[in-house]
Amino acid sequence: MYDLGSGDGRVVIMAAQKFHAEAIGVELDHDLVRQSIARIQKLGREKNARIINGDLLKQNYGSADLVTVYLLPESIDKQVQPLLDKQLKKGARVVAHDFEFKAWTPEKVENIADDGEGRSHTLYLYRK
Secondary structure, eight states: OEEETOTTSHHHHHHHHHHOOOEEEEESOHHHHHHHHHHHHHTTOTTTEEEEESOGGGSOOTTOSEEEEOOOHHHIIIIIHHHHHHHOOTTOEEEEESSOOTTSOOSEEEEESOOSSSOOEEEEEEEO
């Protein structure tokens, strides 16, 4: 699985821990990458969790079974969606957090009224 714009690495780490997935985060911010890597090492998850310090638009996601995305709509619509359209294999899933892919029809939409911290969220599931 890939987490685009992985931030502090929490999605990558959870996928590696809870689901034993080969989890890869892509993050441009060097400080967030260092924090993520340090946490992965502290938890002993180096075998199945890693972070790429780089531009998410310059990666190849052809091997992905799952891609998670928490990015702004402008990035999704103009850059990420066309890239994933070209690269993702048939059956690959994409989960978008709060901002949908306007050119795609979600297979499922899940509304979370309260995440435990008083915030609401919407998750969109797409399948290639």
